[in-house]
Amino acid sequence: MLEQTTREQIVRAADELFYRRGYEHTSFADIAAAVAISRGNFYHHFKTKDAILDAVISVRLAQTREMLERWELAGKTPEARVRSFIDILLANRADIKRYGCPVGTLCSELTKLGHPSRPDANRLFTLFRSWLARQFTLLGRGSDADELAMHLLAMSQGVATLASAFKDDAFIATEVERIHRWVKDQLKPRRRR
Amino acid sequence: MLEQTTREQIVRAADELFYRRGYEHTSFADIAAAVAISRGNFYHHFKTKDAILDAVISVRLAQTREMLERWELAGKTPEARVRSFIDILLANRADIKRYGCPVGTLCSELTKLGHPSRPDANRLFTLFRSWLARQFTLLGRGSDADELAMHLLAMSQGVATLASAFKDDAFIATEVERIHRWVKDQLKPRRRR
DNA sequence: GACCGATTAGGACAATTGTCCTAATCGTCG
DNA sequence: CGACGATTAGGACAATTGTCCTAATCGGTC
Numbered sequence: 001m002l003e004q005t006t007r008e009q010i011v012r013a014a015d016e017l018f019y020r021r022g023y024e025h026t027s028f029a030d031i032a033a034a035v036a037i038s039r040g041n042f043y044h045h046f047k048t049k050d051a052i053l054d055a056v057i058s059v060r061l062a063q064t065r066e067m068l069e070r071w072e073l074a075g076k077t078p079e080a081r082v083r084s085f086i087d088i089l090l091a092n093r094a095d096i097k098r099y100g101c102p103v104g105t106l107c108s109e110l111t112k113l114g115h116p117s118r119p120d121a122n123r124l125f126t127l128f129r130s131w132l133a134r135q136f137t138l139l140g141r142g143s144d145a146d147e148l149a150m151h152l153l154a155m156s157q158g159v160a161t162l163a164s165a166f167k168d169d170a171f172i173a174t175e176v177e178r179i180h181r182w183v184k185d186q187l188k189p190r191r192r193r
Numbered sequence: 194m195l196e197q198t199t200r201e202q203i204v205r206a207a208d209e210l211f212y213r214r215g216y217e218h219t220s221f222a223d224i225a226a227a228v229a230i231s232r233g234n235f236y237h238h239f240k241t242k243d244a245i246l247d248a249v250i251s252v253r254l255a256q257t258r259e260m261l262e263r264w265e266l267a268g269k270t271p272e273a274r275v276r277s278f279i280d281i282l283l284a285n286r287a288d289i290k291r292y293g294c295p296v297g298t299l300c301s302e303l304t305k306l307g308h309p310s311r312p313d314a315n316r317l318f319t320l321f322r323s324w325l326a327r328q329f330t331l332l333g334r335g336s337d338a339d340e341l342a343m344h345l346l347a348m349s350q351g352v353a354t355l356a357s358a359f360k361d362d363a364f365i366a367t368e369v370e371r372i373h374r375w376v377k378d379q380l381k382p383r384r385r386r
Numbered sequence: 387g388a389c390c391g392a393t394t395a396g397g398a399c400a401a402t403t404g405t406c407c408t409a410a411t412c413g414t415c416g
Numbered sequence: 417c418g419a420c421g422a423t424t425a426g427g428a429c430a431a432t433t434g435t436c437c438t439a440a441t442c443g444g445t446c
Contacts, residue, residue, distance in 0.1 A: 027402075027404085028403080028405090040407085040408095042404095047405085047406095048404075048405080049404065
């Protein structure tokens with residue numbers, strides 16, 4: 001894995017910097033320094049900064065699709081698959097604590113910037129949303145599957161935001177447990193509403 | 194209310210712009226244009242951009258404290274007070290849909306910028322957190338009052354993030370209802386754990 | 387009216403930004 | 417070897433950034 005195209009190196013470095021510092025706060029010079037190439041070299045690979053962002057979003061979309069497919073294959077039941085989604089909060093808690101959720105913070109920033117690539121970034125959310133909704137449908141919750149998916153997404157976003165604000169590992173663990181209990185409740189025969 | 198100090202006008206304009214466009218993406222020139230004064234005039238009122246940010250945070254802290262006090266007086270029961278917190282999602286849904294939560298997005302941005310005023314911005318969260326925890330304590334949940342407060346904060350943050358991403362009014366309404374039901378569940382005699 | 391601090395306007399300043407050009411170097415194929 | 421396209425380095429460019437200076441103007445006090 002030591003061998004990479006310069007273009008791949010740029011995208012990888014930009015991906016990380018956009019996550020850690022934000023898109024606007026990351027400059028051409030920052031990325032160039034991270035990859036150790038000259039600034040002028042950029043123009044050959046990417047005409048504009050927006051083009052780098054598009055490439056980063058594209059990579060993230062591909063990686064997310066792969067991850068969802070892996071979960072689809074690895075999880076024997078829809079319930080197990082939903083639980084793998086929840087557990088990324090634990091798996092990535094170190095980064096989440098420091099920089100928040102990569103999807104949520106990027107979408108927020110692009111929204112405030114009024115950036116043309118915002119819809120593309122939003123597709124990251126949509127990917128998770130429809131995947132989760134599908135799992136809930138398989139669990140017999142066809143009528144409100146999308147609502148459940150959105151609620152689960154919202155909880156994970158909230159956990160990421162607060163974990164980052166308060167730098168609290170224990171909070172993440174507590175909330176993940178709580179979400180797992182919530183999933184279990186959804187599988188019980190309905191009591192009301 | 195048409196009469197305001199220039200300083201107050203600056204802070205008000207900066208507050209709004211920081212919320213709508215983000216702190217870094219708002220320039221001196223933007224604020225100057227909004228207040229219709231010369232850029233040079235700024236230096237007399239605020240030595241640095243960070244000083245404006247501090248003033249904005251200070252104002253937001255004061256306004257938040259006032260709001261919490263108002264809720265404290267208006268709500269006859271701790272439950273009613275908690276519900277006023279939840280309902281700000283509905284009251285501010287137009288802005289939330291467009292720009293997200295003012296507290297959450299500011300803290301996220303300042304975290305990524307590594308900004309020295311981040312701890313100050315975080316006190317906005319702490320204000321809500323301790324106020325909510327107090328209400329839950331009054332409701333007889335002394336042992337896990339803070340955990341409940343954090344969970345409620347997390348849910349509202351998640352709702353704001355997703356509502357902004359998907360520009361979805363109905364989602365806010367659905368989630369607010371869900372959170373209200375959750376509060377009701379917390380008041381019932383405990384079933385487990 | 388004369389004075390003086392507070393306020394304001396206008397612009398200079400270096401630094402940084404994204405963008406873009408030109409020339410040198412590399413690797414590959416004939 | 418020679419040639420040619422891909423890649424790279426270095427720097428120029430205008431625009432914008434936050435910062436800061438100086439001079440004009442305002443508003444009230446003696």
